[in-house]
Amino acid sequence: MAETRSGQRDAYQLILEAIDIGIYKPGDRLVESELAERFGVSRTPIREALQRLETQSLLARDGRSLIVASLDHNQLAELYVVRTELEGLAARLAARHATEEEVRVLRGMVEEDRARLGDPGALARANRRFHKQIHLASHNRYLVQQLDLVHRSMALLATTSLAVEGRGEDALAEHDRIVSAIETGNGDAAYAALKAHISKAFETRLKHDSSAEAAE
Incomplete structure (x- = not known):
């Protein structure tokens, strides 16, 4: 359980940093499998991190996909x-x-x-x-x-x-x-x-x- 929580925090920080430095820009689609491969993290903590980022309104739904949100x-x-x-x-x-x-x-x-x-x-x-x-x-x-x-x-x-x-x-x-x-x-x-x-x-x-x- 501790390892899962640690992996979730790491995945969350990795994705957040990637958005912050412009690797992923507003409107870009985030795919679990691609993120897992890029960051060397299993898909479960990636999925949990994406859910957390969506809850914080940093990601938005575009149909069934998650994209980086934008500000009006x-x-x-x-x-x-x-x-x-x-x-x-x-x-x-x-x-x-x-x-x-x-x-x-x-x-x-x-x-x-x-x-x-x-x-x-x-x-x-x-x-x-x-x-x-x-x-x-x-x-x-x-x-x-x-x-x-x-x-x-x-x-x-x-x-x-x-x-x-x-x-x-x-x-x-x-x-x-x-x-x-x-x-x-x-x-x-x-x-x-x-x-x-x-x-x-x-x-x-x-x-x-x-x-x-x-x-x-």
């Missing part, structure tokens, strides 16, 4: 409202509770990410690590849990706003302001800087999606 405009807007507030709260708490070591890690991330400009995929992965580090630096386990749920849903976005020309440089400048506020222990400034950062990312995404639809 209203869902996207609702998600960003929640994300903005929770991320801002995490930054505020990080300004109060982050250790010196955690602050140095955040500062180091900003500096290291400059070398990733021009590689949207790498920058997007680094961006997720940066935000996760702020979540952890808040030292509030319940907030971290809620943000994990939000970021799980963010995996359903097929593209990253960091792929838009110039957005990478702007995002790093925004990260720098967030870390500076956390470094000085200014919770209000950290809250405002992170909310502005998420708002700008949402605005960039909306503009990009609107341009893409107009071109079709």
Whole structure:
């Protein structure tokens, strides 16, 4: 029984990560046998993981098949409202509770990410690590849990706003302001800087999606 539960968790994480990094995109069909072969896991934990992902609305039914779900405009807007507030709260708490070591890690991330400009995929992965580090630096386990749920849903976005020309440089400048506020222990400034950062990312995404639809 313990092995089954372990296999289910592993299968769930493997599929979730594959969606998160874009191996499977919204609309892609997920087949038990193919997933089992890809990940080297038996079909039973794969089936259980798929059921769990469907319950969490990360997968949707298309006839008898399961496909990666997609977010419509209203869902996207609702998600960003929640994300903005929770991320801002995490930054505020990080300004109060982050250790010196955690602050140095955040500062180091900003500096290291400059070398990733021009590689949207790498920058997007680094961006997720940066935000996760702020979540952890808040030292509030319940907030971290809620943000994990939000970021799980963010995996359903097929593209990253960091792929838009110039957005990478702007995002790093925004990260720098967030870390500076956390470094000085200014919770209000950290809250405002992170909310502005998420708002700008949402605005960039909306503009990009609107341009893409107009071109079709």
